[in-house]
Amino acid sequence: MKTIRDVAKNAGVSPATVSRVLNNKGYVSEEKKKRIEKVIQEMGFEPNQVARGLAKKTSNTLALIVSDITNPFFPELAKGAEYIARSHGYSLLLGNTKGVDNESNDYIKILMNKYIDGVIIATHDIDSQLLEKHRETPMVILEMENEIENACTIKVDNIQGSVTATEHLISVGCKKIAHIYGPLYDQTAKERLKGYQEVIRAHDEYKELTVPGDFTIDGGISAVRELLDEHPDIDGLFAGNDLMAVGVIKELSRLKIRVPEDIAVCGFDGIYLTKVFSPEITTIEQPIYEMGELAAEKLIDRIKNPHLNSEHIELKTKLVIRQSSNRNKLSL
Amino acid sequence: MKTIRDVAKNAGVSPATVSRVLNNKGYVSEEKKKRIEKVIQEMGFEPNQVARGLAKKTSNTLALIVSDITNPFFPELAKGAEYIARSHGYSLLLGNTKGVDNESNDYIKILMNKYIDGVIIATHDIDSQLLEKHRETPMVILEMENEIENACTIKVDNIQGSVTATEHLISVGCKKIAHIYGPLYDQTAKERLKGYQEVIRAHDEYKELTVPGDFTIDGGISAVRELLDEHPDIDGLFAGNDLMAVGVIKELSRLKIRVPEDIAVCGFDGIYLTKVFSPEITTIEQPIYEMGELAAEKLIDRIKNPHLNSEHIELKTKLVIRQSSNRNKLSL
DNA sequence: CTGAAAGCGCTTACAG
DNA sequence: CTGAAAGCGCTTACAG
CATH class of the missing domain: 1.10.260.40 (lambda repressor-like DNA-binding domains)
Known part of the structure; x- marks a missing residue:
């Protein structure tokens, strides 16, 4: 060398x-x-970046901590973040917290010892005390309004998105609209539930029909079974995320219930799968790739200027109508 | 500190x-x-890992270079690799080559300047001269038998897998079996085509029906259209990878052709999508997660013992029969 | 505008 | 068995 x-x-x-x-x-x-x-x-x-790093206490690398890169939401995010990182001369370290025996605790310690310049946190299973402890590290936190000082937070307007989803099902002629919500310790799940409730409560002729799910495909399957047991006559279903929507549609197809003719379905997230699935799934799309890019940009801003204040960014969602709710030809 | x-x-x-x-x-x-x-x-x-790195010319980090983390094959691989890396005290750097304006050339240079200890290459769009140039770096290369000295190569027995797939379609009663092959600069595509041909040629009553595809969902869609134009009477379809199988099934469903009743479909790879899709897709499963783990293990071996010789590992595939070819009740 | 020197935090011959 | 010293390759006051 x-x-x-x-x-x-x-x-x-x-x-x-x-x-x-x-x-x-x-x-x-x-x-x-x-x-x-x-x-x-x-x-x-x-x-030599390592020598430079030692002298400047810098590594020119960012870390992205996700719960499980196998969840289709994250690769897209990672791609956006990696792209921006690289464009600015940074590398991207990937960490999965799920299924980690050693507490994710260790994770951040490792990063510190490597002079990682900043971290993007895209997982809920991270100890907020832990984050608090590393307040000096530039951070951007996704999908989780947190009270961490000095951090930047990026999320989507879940309530608005979920209002849009519910209203869409109404507009398409659904009379009995149910909602499968995610685990309530998850802020996004709570907000999406709230949006659904707001709309339903604003309409006398609609009734709140909710059942819990766990944001997985299997969770969608069991939830829709439970739902149909109690309310076999629902004709609209808003799933708290796309993965559950996929489970729902799979199960409905097994039961020979037609989508969208018998039940119209809408998900939330806008993961790739919704475009690819058959039938294609209506969803509230988050700008996932862009969120990855934005997260990396904001993080780099913070690295260059460590005295930036907290910042809370809220992005817009977009209703994307696809086959699973496309009843135009049916609605009166 | x-x-x-x-x-x-x-x-x-x-x-x-x-x-x-x-x-x-x-x-x-x-x-x-x-x-x-x-x-x-x-x-x-x-x-402090950076100081240690400078002194030892080491970084305790591995790099994983993929073409596109958004392709569902890679997250699974990445998860396995990251898990093993972390267990051994390494971190995992992620690089996407696709859509990179600066040649992936730069990529490896960056890694060198960071004292990255070793790299896992899981993309075909990498210059083999480039690899040659970095022969001192411990490497494991996936899905690509390469003549790089000192490297470890991990792939699956594509020919055997594809023989199994074709024979499976025969056993399920298909009489006219077509194959959509991937881009032939890709070694896996070539091998899979070969396996199909071997089986078909061994049976007088079968005829070779092939059409090119590009390993994407859209590629599957156009390929199956082309195929049906020329051979509307096919009743079995072996797609060179799962993504194309998904495209095929989507298009068939649009055309109201039933799967598996009218046409039985089999893919190759065993990505998550095949389990999730509706109908669930029969596929030749590669042990993707395990390949990620194995790649990281072998890489770490090589880092610890730089004088290891080339090694070429071939893993077994497994036929996983699902709805898309499940004609048991139909076959005579 | 430029160079010599000290320093970043660790490792590793070397001498004892 | 142990410590002083030099070195990894760069950066950054400091003096000139």
């Missing part, structure tokens, strides 16, 4: 001067600057 | 001695060792 000394020697200057042009910092005469840049070019010199 | 000096001071020894117990290397008297360990405990000292 070539070092900054080699460059200095070849250019007839000191390492300090080379460092100055590398970092574009401090004064260097135009002439030497040109010369040094030329030598760097010729030698194909690349500064 | 506490440093090794602080520990040394508190334990009344030199930093060198602390380092020896930290690395479990060189002689340290039992008594001092105990004492030092106690102090480390009490102080909650954790060695």
Whole structure:
């Protein structure tokens, strides 16, 4: 490996001067600057990031902590974040918290010892005390309004999205609309439930029909069974997330209940699967890839300017109508 | 941050001695060792990985280069690799090559400058000259038999898998079996095509019916259209990968062609989607998660012992029969 | 504008 | 068995 000394020697200057042009910092005469840049070019010199890291307490790497990269929501997020990170000269470290025996506690410690410059947290199973403890680390937190100081929070307007979903089912002619909500310790689940309730309560002719789910496909399957036991006559179903919507539709198809003719279904999230599934699934789309990009951008802002205040960003969702609720030809 | 000096001071020894117990290397008297360990405990000292990295030319991090983490094959792989990496004290860096303007060239350079200890390559769009150039770096390469010296290669027996798939369709009563193959610069695509051909050629009553695809869902859709134009009477379809199988089934359902009654379909890969899709898709399952684990294990072996020879590992596939080919009740 | 020197926090021959 | 010293490759006051 070539070092900054080699460059200095070849250019007839000191390492300090080379460092100055590398970092574009401090004064260097135009002439030497040109010369040094030329030598760097010729030698194909690349500064050693580890040495630089040690000197600057920096690593030029970001971490993305997700609960489970296997959940289709996260790859898209990761892709957006990795893209931006790389464009700015950062690398992206990936961490899965799910199924980790050692507490995720260790996780952040590891990151600290590596001088990770900042972390994007996209999992709910993280101890907020822990986050509190690492308040000096630049962070952006996804889908979780948190009271962490100094952090940036990015989420979607779940209530609005869920209002839109419910109203959509009404507009499509559904008379008995049920909702499968996610685990209530999850803030998004709570908000989505709330949006559904708001709409239903605003309409006298509709009744609240809710049943709990766990945000998984299997959870969707059991929830819809439970629902049909009690209310075999529902004709609209708003699932708290897309994964459950998939489970719902699978189970309905097994039961020979037609979607959307007998029951119209709408999910939430806008994961890839909804586009791909058959029937294609109506959903409230979050800008997942963009959230990944935005998270990385905001994180990098915070790294460059550590004194930024807390910031809470709320993004818009978008109703995407697909086959699973497309009853246009049926509604009166 | 506490440093090794602080520990040394508190334990009344030199930093060198602390380092020896930290690395479990060189002689340290039992008594001092105990004492030092106690102090480390009490102080909650954790060695700074960057400083260690600089001294040892090591980073305790692995990189996983995929073409597109959004392709459902990769998250599963990544999860397995990350799990093993972490268990051994390594972190996992993620890189997507797809849609990268700067050549993936840069990618490896970056890794080198960070003292990345080893890399798992799970993409085909990587320059083999480039790999050649970095022959000193421990590498494991997935799904691509490569002539890189010193590397470990992990793949699946595609030919055998594809023989199994084709024979399965025969056993289920199909008389006209077509195959959609992937892009032939991709070794897996070539091998899978070959397996299909072997079986068909061994049976006089069957005819080879193939059409090219591109390993994407949309590719599956167009391929099946093309196929049906020319051969409307096919009753079995082996898609070169699961993503194309999904496209095929979507399109067939749109055309009101029943799966498996009219056409039985089998994919290849065993991605999560096949279990989730409706109808569930018969596939030749690769042990994806395990391949991720194995890749990380082998890589770590190579890091610890840089003089290991090339190694080519071939894993078995498994036929998983699901609804899309389940004609048991129909076959004579 | 530029260089010598000290420092980032650890590791590792080397001498004892 | 142990410590002082040099080194990993860069950065950054400091003095000039």
